[in-house]
Amino acid sequence: MNTTQTKAQSLLAPVLGMAVIGLTLLFAVGHAQSATLHDAAHDMRHATGFPCH
Amino acid sequence: MFQKMMTGALIAGISAGLLAAVLHFAFIQNYILLGEQYETGELVHFAAPEAAPAAPEGADHSHAEAASEAHDHGAHEHGDGDVSPFQRNALTVGFTVLLYVAYGIMLTVGFAIAAQFGKRITATEGALWGLAGFAAFQLAPGMGLAPELPGSAAADLAARQVWWWSTVVATGLGIAAMAYGRSVITTLAGAALIAAPHVVGAPLLDGFYGYAPTEVGAIFSSRVLGVGLAVWVALGWLAGRQWARGEGGGAAA
Numbered sequence: 001m002n003t004t005q006t007k008a009q010s011l012l013a014p015v016l017g018m019a020v021i022g023l024t025l026l027f028a029v030g031h032a033q034s035a036t037l038h039d040a041a042h043d044m045r046h047a048t049g050f051p052c053h
Numbered sequence: 054m055f056q057k058m059m060t061g062a063l064i065a066g067i068s069a070g071l072l073a074a075v076l077h078f079a080f081i082q083n084y085i086l087l088g089e090q091y092e093t094g095e096l097v098h099f100a101a102p103e104a105a106p107a108a109p110e111g112a113d114h115s116h117a118e119a120a121s122e123a124h125d126h127g128a129h130e131h132g133d134g135d136v137s138p139f140q141r142n143a144l145t146v147g148f149t150v151l152l153y154v155a156y157g158i159m160l161t162v163g164f165a166i167a168a169q170f171g172k173r174i175t176a177t178e179g180a181l182w183g184l185a186g187f188a189a190f191q192l193a194p195g196m197g198l199a200p201e202l203p204g205s206a207a208a209d210l211a212a213r214q215v216w217w218w219s220t221v222v223a224t225g226l227g228i229a230a231m232a233y234g235r236s237v238i239t240t241l242a243g244a245a246l247i248a249a250p251h252v253v254g255a256p257l258l259d260g261f262y263g264y265a266p267t268e269v270g271a272i273f274s275s276r277v278l279g280v281g282l283a284v285w286v287a288l289g290w291l292a293g294r295q296w297a298r299g300e301g302g303g304a305a306a
Contacts, residue, residue, distance in 0.1 A: 014054045026152070029151045031217075039136070043144075046085055048073075051214050
């Protein structure tokens with residue numbers, strides 16, 4: 001039980017960190033509307049079901 | 054731990070992203086280009102009865118005129134018309150890989166959380182997670198906001214993005230509740246969560262303003278979903294395999 005708890009605590013930071021990185025990346029490639037990003041990601045956004053423009 | 058999880062997510066995401074890029078150019082890109090030809094008025098639906106994509110010339114047809122007049126719709130201008138096809142396709146490959154890296158990271162985060170609840174993640178389990186990810190990130194949002202062929206018109210972008218994110222979160226949580234919940238209540242709550250965005254409804258326009266033939270839009274949408282399904286299952290399988298090889302699998306065994 002104790003080890004589980006320690007393990008959970010040691011996991012919290014990396015998991016949170018990864019969640020933030022993953023969400024930021026997803027937002028940047030899929031949703032951010034800067035013209036440059038939009039044009040660069042355009043075909044991918046259409047092809048993966050993102051609301052594009 | 055972070056490094057191990059991140060490495061696994063990157064390996065799975067990059068591999069799945071490259072698969073997605075191959076499938077994209079095999080099945081989807083031609084329809085994007087075709088849709089754009091209708092969007093710019095280069096092709097006009099009903100211009101030539103037999104083979105519309107073949108011969109746009111000589112289309113002095115009332116529908117054609119109406120359509121080309123409407124082409125100053127300004128829905129969006131593509132920034133630079135002078136991007137070379139190579140550059141454009143290279144960007145598509147790059148961003149497709151980035152997208153599936155992002156999805157791979159999210160899946161791995163999900164594995165870490167599930168492992169905390171004593172779930173053992175294997176490649177097979179990962180493939181099931183991939184199916185769930187496909188349902189949450191593509192299928193469910195697509196039921197309200199169908200994959201958009203270039204040249205189709207849609208409601209306000211911000212409103213659609215909000216609906217997209219809400220649907221992804223609700224569907225993901227709903228699937229998790231149904232898959233891992235142990236009581237009737239969690240199952241019902243999960244189903245309600247999955248249904249909720251569709252009860253609310255996606256932001257839609259009050260009419261239809263697309264230029265391309267329905268057949269083009271239809272096959273585009275089904276191919277987007279088919280490719281998405283294949284890549285998501287591959288991504289889940291790969292991420293699950295990476296997880297089982299690393300810390301997670303060892304600890305749970």
